[in-house]
Amino acid sequence: MTLLLAGCDGPLSTLAPAGPAAGDIALLWWGMLIGSAAITLLVGVLLALSFGPPRVRPVRYWTHGWGLGFSLAVLTTVLVAGLWIGERILPRDDGAVEVRAHAYQWGWRFAQPNAEGETVQTDGVLYIPAGRPVDVIVTAEDVIHAFWVPQLAGKVDAIPGRRNLLRIEADRPGTHDGLCAEFCGLGHATMRFELVAYGVDAPPDALADAPAAEEYADD
Amino acid sequence: MTDAYIGTATGTRATTDEIKSDAPQRALGLHRELDRTWANDPGWRGQISAVNHTTLGLRFMGTALVFFAIGGILAMLIRTQLATPEGAFLDTEIYNQIFTMHGSIMMFLFAIPMLEGLAIYMLPKILGTRDLAFPRLTALGYWCYLFGGLILLFALLGGVAPREGWFMYTPLSGATYSPGINADVWLLGVTFVEISALAAAVEITVTILRQRAPGMKLTEMPLFAWYMLGTSVMMLVGFPPLILASVLLEIERAFGWPFFEVARGGDPLLWQHLFWLFGHPEVYIIFLPAAGALSTIIPVMCRTTILGYGAIVAAIVALVFLSFGLWVHHMFTVGIPHMALAFFSAASVLVAVPTAVQVFAWIGTMWKGRPDMHLPMYHIMGFFLTFVMGGLTGVMLAIVPFNWQAHDTHFVVAHLHYVLIGGFVFPMMAAAAYWMPQITGRARIKGLGEAAFWTILIGFHGTFFLMHLTGLLGMPRRIDVYPDNPEWIWLNLTSSIFGFVMTIGFALFALDLVLQAWLGPRSPRDPWRAPGLDWAMRLPPPSYNFASLPGPGRLDGGAQAAQGLARGEGLLPGAPRGRREVLVTGVGSARPELIAILPGNTALPLGLACAIGAFVLMMLSGLYWLTLPALALVAALIWVWARGMAQGHDAAPVEVAPGLSLPVHIHRHDTLGRTGTVCLLLADGTLFAALLFGVGFLSVVAPGWPPPELTGDPKLGAGLIAGLVGGLGLGAIAVRLGLRAQGNGGAVLPAAAVAFIANLAALACLIWLAVAVLDDPTRHARDALRGVLAGYAGLHALIAAGMAGYALDQARRGEIAGTRAGCMPAWRLWQDFAAVTALIAGAILIAQGSGA
Ligand code: HEM
């Protein structure tokens, strides 16, 4: 078991969550994995049984019973689970911290509040307070990119002309890796960034020294 | 006098069970007579001029296999690069070209042509006819596929292949971020290949609807035909959005009209919507024919009949409809409103239901019968295992929160290969094992096929099973190096090693096919004791399939029916008139209606494909003015094409069976050509609908609106639009008057002349509109879309004028006379379509002008 979990570790692993959204989704994944394994096994058993002597079942047993009934039951269950979790991880109006992630070929420019509440700009590193919900406004300069910190939450695309919102939250202070997930040309593989979650009482020096953030057209 | 050509009373009223058998003749004599008429020309000329579906079906499949090998080699290059974290094997630019080409080749040059080839080869045999509805179109499709594919391949060799990923997202694929011709190669090359998809879709639809053996009711036809009908309808509706998107992006790249560029009112998301409007159905377009093969093979392998025919047909119909409602699940991360996410998530999950119905119907069929582990069954087991897992990860990806994590990672790469290889490649290998004796007349060499199967199965799961985990550990797709992530190394290395195992397996599989075709012992006529008509013929199949056509009572005889048919006991025996004759039947009941005379061998399709190729190459080289002569050549060849089928004389009714004579198609309106035109207009209408979607989408959703004021004079604009619509409408009235005159034995010439002039006048109004009223299309997306709407109407008016001119020429030559309506029934459809779409387009242009 520990070996298994160790295999799931890694700075970009969705299976080593460090925030509520990623945690919920990881749970969803494990649930779906168990269900899928069971279904695969079940189909295997049904197939194996077919190699015995012919067995007559009414057509509806297969098409309606298994085909409609069984599949609808399974699908409804996952769908409801998905909608429920989807609801939990959405941004909502709760006075969350707002930060900006602006993607360009090939790098990230961030804007976030410092200890004085001024919005300051950093390159390649995003600072957020730990233990508090943060809404990331994701925008793009040139082509489509995508903002993703796997240990905290899912991804959202950075699309020219649009402003997308993603809710993230880090449980504890620490650093997490982030990357561009949408293919964006030659520098796509190296378009990484770092996310630093700091304790609310210990804002990092880097923020105090950072320059004020530039204005964006859509602000 | 003319009545004699409308069909004898028995002909039109015959119910299918009244048809009598012909007297037996000597099979060899019939064979000689038919082969003289139906065979390809001898020697190399025959390769160029062949239009026969058996030849072309094999050629499609063979070419697709070559592209599969090329795509496979590219896959091996990808795996070599990813085997180590800092692979220095390929540089990023080349790597990007390679994965883009791998995906594009596998989807557009392997999977689609492969299924087209299977359908082209099999359908006439399964339905009991001698060829597809439009043999020259089959050949045209093949050449377009080959040339389009070659353009992509040469680009790869020249290092200028597309490199934006197989879905070519804008703005990355736009002129600013992809200078050079790489993206143009994709847009033009793939669109060139799509001509063959549309051609095949039209043919397959018409052949299934109108060329089934008499008595083979729509509701009782073999399931393979149902699957192919679903596929071809999806192709008719699915490909137009992609073609539209490619045309728009190419216009943006070449001429600077903005559709996807934000600064001038476009929106990159329009590309994604149009692409996935095609791209999702595409997955089912690939899966359905494979499922059709499974539904054919499984009952035979289990010595029983398929379980749940009705439920399977319902599942196919459900899939066709549902699959057009889920495209957004490829776009869950673009920032879609929350309610829409829930809706598309539910729809995506729902599509698993008809798939489950089929899977369980197949399992039920196996329970009902006694499965024998012949080679096809191995591949079917491989299918079940792989496809079920791929389907389950598909359901996972349809769940939005999970999608947000897994999207664009190697989890998706694993999923899509489970579905494509599980749902297409394994069934196709089963189909190959099953039909190779039919195709070659030879049995296989034992052992090799099983070895290939196990190597592929182990190699496949070794490559892709752990790749799910690679994705969950955060590895995005489309990256060439990962120096900071040592935790992915063992996963990638494992995938790469097993990837090579799988390649060995495919090589064994190919070797097996070659050896069977070359050295295999003679196959018995019915190696599987299958009931289908595809086995009711000599092996390998003769050029004409059936010496006499199967009818009621002979529809599920399998090889037992072969003898009687070969002796001419069926319908329409031999080729006594030296023409390629097939029987055309009614859509639902399969009642015999008329005789269609198909064209013979000709190199015209090759010529036309070359002309289209010249156009594509001129576009690629940026010699835009030189596209005009190429287009003129295309138009001229299409004229010659049509002339090739024109008939200046009446044709006597043909005796199909004792006491049953049918008219020849030139005396009827409900011809194959007319059904084909309806199919074409379905595709065209979808293209127009996709364009309207684009107008609506950009007006409502795009940033960068409202656009600048229109500068043209609205009164003049409205007047010219009225002129355009009025001219086309007048043409529609004239074509009706012409048809009435032809029915009454009157003169058609005046009506055709009026229509010709009216269409030209409509065109003149449109050109005036473009010059005097429309704004510079490069100014804003709204203006660019106005230009496209006008261009669409103009192109249709131009073709309508061409058809009117053709009718004029036919009337002058006396080809429209008596009961011969010539091109008029098809032209009428086109003219109506042109008038209605121009009316809609014109209304939008006027509404935009009035600020609505
Ligand atoms: C022969 C065995 C195959 C192997 C080892 C293989 C391997 C791969 C790999 C590693 C990628 C990911 C590239 C990347 O994201 O960097 C990929 C992408 C892809 N493959 Fe395959 N593949 C195989 C066969 C196929 C087949 C049979 C199909 C389709 C019928 C297919 C369709 C695709 C598509 C559509 C992509 C996406 C390309 C893109 O991202 O633009 N592959 N393949």
Ligand SMILES: [Cu+2]
């Ligand atoms: Cu990026």
Ligand SMILES: [Cu+2]
């Ligand atoms: Cu990127």
